[in-house]
Amino acid sequence: MKIGIIGTGAIGGTIAKKMVLAGHQVSVSNSGDFKKLEDRADELGASPKMLEDLVRDVEIIIISVPTIAIPSLAKTLFDKVSQETIVVDTSNYYPFRDADIEEIKYGKAESVWLSEQIGCPVIKAFNMLLAETLVSGGKPNGAPTRIAMAISGDDAKAKEIISGLVDEAGFDVVDAGDLESSWRHQPGTPAYCTELNATELKQALKDGDREAAPQIRDSVIKIFMERTSQPSHEETIEINRSLFPKNPKTA
Numbered sequence: 001m002k003i004g005i006i007g008t009g010a011i012g013g014t015i016a017k018k019m020v021l022a023g024h025q026v027s028v029s030n031s032g033d034f035k036k037l038e039d040r041a042d043e044l045g046a047s048p049k050m051l052e053d054l055v056r057d058v059e060i061i062i063i064s065v066p067t068i069a070i071p072s073l074a075k076t077l078f079d080k081v082s083q084e085t086i087v088v089d090t091s092n093y094y095p096f097r098d099a100d101i102e103e104i105k106y107g108k109a110e111s112v113w114l115s116e117q118i119g120c121p122v123i124k125a126f127n128m129l130l131a132e133t134l135v136s137g138g139k140p141n142g143a144p145t146r147i148a149m150a151i152s153g154d155d156a157k158a159k160e161i162i163s164g165l166v167d168e169a170g171f172d173v174v175d176a177g178d179l180e181s182s183w184r185h186q187p188g189t190p191a192y193c194t195e196l197n198a199t200e201l202k203q204a205l206k207d208g209d210r211e212a213a214p215q216i217r218d219s220v221i222k223i224f225m226e227r228t229s230q231p232s233h234e235e236t237i238e239i240n241r242s243l244f245p246k247n248p249k250t251a
C-alpha cells in the first residue's frame with residue numbers, strides 16, 4: 001500500500017522501517033529542512049516528501065508527532081486528502097510536553113480532539129506500546145507470547161486495514177471500539193505501555209477508569225522525573241503495570 005508518515009521520530013521512524021520491510025511504498029515528512037529529511041528518509045528506506053505532497057496520492061496517512069504540533073498541521077493540508085484515505089493517529093497527550101489543551105484536559109478523547117482539529121475521521125493505533133516495544137517486541141503471527149496492540153475508530157473497514165499493518169509490525173490487534181472509546185488506551189490506563197497479550201489487553205481495556213486516568217498519567221511522569229537514573233525498558237513496563245492492582249501481569 002502507499003503509506004505517508006508525518007513524523008520520523010521514535011514511533012514514526014519505526015513504523016516507516018517496518019512498513020518498508022513489509023513491502024509497502026512509504027513516504028515520510030517531518031519538521032526539519034528538506035536535506036535533513038532526505039538523510040532520515042534514506043536511513044528508513046522511505047521517500048522524503050514535503051507535507052503537501054505526502055498527503056496526496058497515498059492510501060494511508062500516519063500522523064506521529066507530539067500533540068502540541070497538531071494545530072500547526074493546518075486543516076487546509078487535510079482538505080486535499082481524499083475521503084478514501086485512512087488517517088491514523090499515534091499520539092498521546094502529555095501536559096508537561098504538550099501544554100494545556102483545555103478540551104483534552106476536561107475529558108475529550110485525545111484522538112477525537114485531533115480528528116476535529118484536522119477535520120478528518122481518524123483511527124487511533126500504534127499509540128499504546130513504547131517505542132522500544134515497537135522496535136524489538138514484535139513476533140510472528142501465532143507466537144504464544146505475542147504482545148497485543150489496541151486500535152479504535154468509527155470505520156470498520158479502515159480498522160481492518162490498519163489491523164493488517166499492526167500484524168505485519170509483529171503484534172496482535174484488539175479492537176477497543178469506536179474513536180470515543182480510544183480513551184481506554186490513552187496514558188493512565190492499564191492498557192497503556194504494559195505489554196499485554198490479546199486476552200489480557202481485552203480485560204485491561206475494560207478495567208480503565210476514565211476519570212482517574214489523567215491523574216495516573218501525571219503520577220507516572222512524576223515517578224520518572226524523580227528518579228536519579230533513566231529506568232530501563234523493563235523497569236518502565238513494571239512501573240506502568242504496578243499502578244493497576246487488577247493488571248493481569250501484576251498478580
Ligand SMILES: NC(=O)c1ccc[n+]([C@@H]2O[C@H](COP(=O)([O-])OP(=O)(O)OC[C@H]3O[C@@H](n4cnc5c(N)ncnc54)[C@H](OP(=O)(O)O)[C@@H]3O)[C@@H](O)[C@H]2O)c1
Pocket residue numbers: 006007008009010011012013029030031032064065066067069072073090091092093126127128129130131132
Ligand atoms: N516514544 C514513545 O514511546 C511513544 C509510544 C507511543 C506513542 N507515542 C506518541 O507518538 C507521537 C510521536 O512520538 P515520538 O516518540 O515518535 O516523537 P519524536 O521522537 O519526538 O518525533 C516526533 C516527530 O514529529 C515531527 N514533527 C514535530 N512537529 C512537526 C510538524 N509540525 N510537522 C511535521 N512533523 C513534525 C518531528 O520532526 P523533526 O524530526 O524534524 O524534529 C519528529 O520527526 C507522540 O504523540 C507520542 O506521544 C510515543
